[in-house]
Amino acid sequence: MNYILVFILLLPLKWIRKLFHKKEGRNLVIQTAKIGDFVNITPLLTHLQHSDALLSRTVAPLAQHDDTLQQIWYIEDHKSGLLAKIRLALQLMNRYDNVYLLHPNNLNLFYAACCNAANKRFLSHYRRKWYQGLFYWTADSVVQHEKNTLTLENYLKLADPTLTKEHYSKHATQPLYPLAPVPATLQRQDGIRIGLSISAGNQAKTIPPSVWKRLFDRLADLPCLFYVFGAPSEMHRLQELYKVVGERENIISLIGAIPLEGLPHAISMMDFYIASDSGNVYIADAVGVPVILIYGPCCVEEQRPLGDVLLIGPDHIAPSSFVFAALYQFHHPAEQLYALDSRKLDDIYAFIAARQPKRLCQTKPH
Structure with a gap:
């Protein structure tokens, strides 16, 4: 609930800054879960071709060797307090035109909602809370995820509803990063x-x-x-x-x-x-x-x-x-x-x- 209050307080600044937003076609993908979850978002990254991402530092060794990713923000670097989180929200606010929210916890919803992107697409799931409705109100479209639907496929549908798991393969690093020396x-x-x-x-x-x-x-x-x-x-x-x-x-x-x-x-x-x-x-x-x-x-x-x-x-x-x-x-x-x-x-x-x-x-x- 605290993030909602902070978001409401930031709304006047968000609206003012939106007047000066320059469209550059940049993508932001938000998925702050761990290794398996990162691998499962890579078909979406391949489809988008070039993106920035808000990730967990746990996956940094893989993400930094992914040629579909440009700038990477790590959620752990901005958790030292409320001011650090607000600073990141302000940095993200006018930077992107397309935002894809794949891991909709309260903090990630706050960051995505703060963005002045013209195209914001959020995943919603079976644990969504009623008070998160304000954040979802800022989205341009929502993909509903259920327990019997495939996460990877729903991630892709955020970008294009016609996409399925057959359209793109997963990768862990792209290209495959060589292990040297090989034991x-x-x-x-x-x-x-x-x-x-x-x-x-x-x-x-x-x-x-x-x-x-x-x-x-x-x-x-x-x-x-x-x-x-x-x-x-x-x-x-x-x-x-x-x-x-x-x-x-x-x-x-x-x-x-x-x-x-x-x-x-x-x-x-x-x-x-x-x-x-x-x-x-x-x-x-x-x-x-x-x-x-x-x-x-x-x-x-x-x-x-x-x-x-x-x-x-x-x-x-x-x-x-x-x-x-x-x-x-x-x-x-x-x-x-x-x-x-x-x-x-x-x-x-x-x-x-x-x-x-x-x-x-x-x-x-x-």
Whole structure:
């Protein structure tokens, strides 16, 4: 509610400054969520060709290597107090002619509403509050997002209602930023390279070690090399995994070894990627790697990889975590949400085997 009061106080200045607004055709895209959400806005960025963006600093290593982006504002740089937020609002006010609001929380709505753009298009969703109506009143058009509609597609519809997910591919960096030097372990050719995320930004979406053990055991007769990706803070997750599965030669830790800007290149060297709903599965999808998504409580109708993907979900448990209504604890234990029974394990095995016929033939005894 405080942002509404500040917006009302700024209205006289906003109207005066609008008289001096010069049209230059500049675009502003506002999406301050994390890695997976950034990857999902890249089709819109490609369609717009050149844009400025208000983003989270979390995605800076990717965004700064995106040739569709020009000036980037980071939301964290302007959160030190109300005056800092007002200064950013004044900087954005007369700069843009087209504003696309993809992440409509209160602060982002405030920034978008302050802009004197002639064309302002806002996403609205199932958690919209009544008091946000004043901000939406400033929009020229609104796209309604529901839990059963695809976020990526609705982002595109902000620019053009006829666009669908088939029109543009995702990217993580554009062009693909090279990882240098490439670790020798990533250059191995003696197995099927499978990337893993054993944790997620939302820790409640972490797949338990016991589930990974069932997967490793089912794939034991395939020449798999399991590459564990993650930030340095996830090392304890690897130790927990080792306690259950043991330290195996074919489990290769890359935790803390790959900078975020080089992560898309590193993941592009995988043959497959397996994870719960995390940023890395969207990076893998963006670089054309087949994905096995063990999605647990998440709603895959709303957001999911769109390429070559195998979706593995829980039995008889309705989705409870959504893009704009994320939960950080669930009614069901992780062992049940991410459980892999024999049928699901067979599906994963078949998905991998069907895409690696040459490599599998080379490993068979003559």
